[in-house]
Amino acid sequence: TKKVSMEEVVHYESGEVVRECMILAGEGAAKFAFKNNIPFPFISQEAPDIPAVLPEGLAGQYRLRRCMRKRNVGVTPSSHAALGLGMYSQVTSPLRRYGDLIGHEQLRAFIKNEPLIDKDTMLMRIAAGDAAARAARQAERNSNTHWTLVYLLQNPEWSGNAICLSKEQKQSVFLIEELGMETAIAGVDCELNDRIAVKAEKIDLPALSVVFVKA
Structure with a gap:
């Protein structure tokens, strides 16, 4: 029987640089789409209601996370509170996120002066993509939980x-x-x-x- 092992994930400074560049690209794409009146999958998040006093340490971070609101995806740009941006979109992972692929398709069509996806079609495709993404995230969480429990069963002490x-x-x-x-x-x-x-x-x-x- 193969044994399940646990290893700590190492976070490198280079990863933070890449993430910042991805956020900048998302902001730039959103501003470009808005400026040129392109129907686009904008991502927003309402500002949270943060208590005046938060606990210290991880307990405070947990309380803060619980205050955060869910993200919204639509064709109308709005602010993204968690990122502190006036408008935002995700366009850097078209191979793993359907919404990013739609954004690329729309930008290419605009650059080539081809017909754009209209707002109603965009909303339908965004909704379908979000539903599939939620199912994929749940499957990933279930898989992580499954193998964690297998690890615990293999290590009863x-x-x-x-x-x-x-x-x-x-x-x-x-x-x-x-x-x-x-x-x-x-x-x-x-x-x-x-x-x-x-x-x-x-x-x-x-x-x-x-x-x-x-x-």
């Missing part, structure tokens, strides 16, 4: 650290660093950002579920 992100009445939310998983654990007395040792008590692979308890 595993235990690791969990950081308290949020405290509720009946349970608290924790981040298990080694597994990259968030989980709710009941009956644990701790403060925000405290670390506790946890272990997997019950694993249901078909249901993709696991119950963690204090080790």
Whole structure:
């Protein structure tokens, strides 16, 4: 039987440079499309309602993330709060994102002076692409969870650290660093950002579920 292993993802500074360039390209494409009245898949995000006081550390980052609103995709440009941009589109990954491919198709048609995709057709294609993208993201999450649970089943003595992100009445939310998983654990007395040792008590692979308890 093959063994599943876990390795920490290494983040390089060069990756940050590439991401910044991708954002700049998206902003530039959106401005170009708007200036030339091109129907385009603009991406926006409303500003979040951020509390006046946030916890420190990862608990504060978790609270901030929970405040963020979902992104919107449409043919009308609007601000993108998370990026701090007046208008934005995604155009740098046409091989893995259908919306980027539509953007490329539209830009090429404009440059070649060919007929553009009209707004109604653009909206229909955006909606279809978003539905497929959501299904793909869910499949990826399910796959990650599946193999994480296989790893835990192959290592029944595993235990690791969990950081308290949020405290509720009946349970608290924790981040298990080694597994990259968030989980709710009941009956644990701790403060925000405290670390506790946890272990997997019950694993249901078909249901993709696991119950963690204090080790």
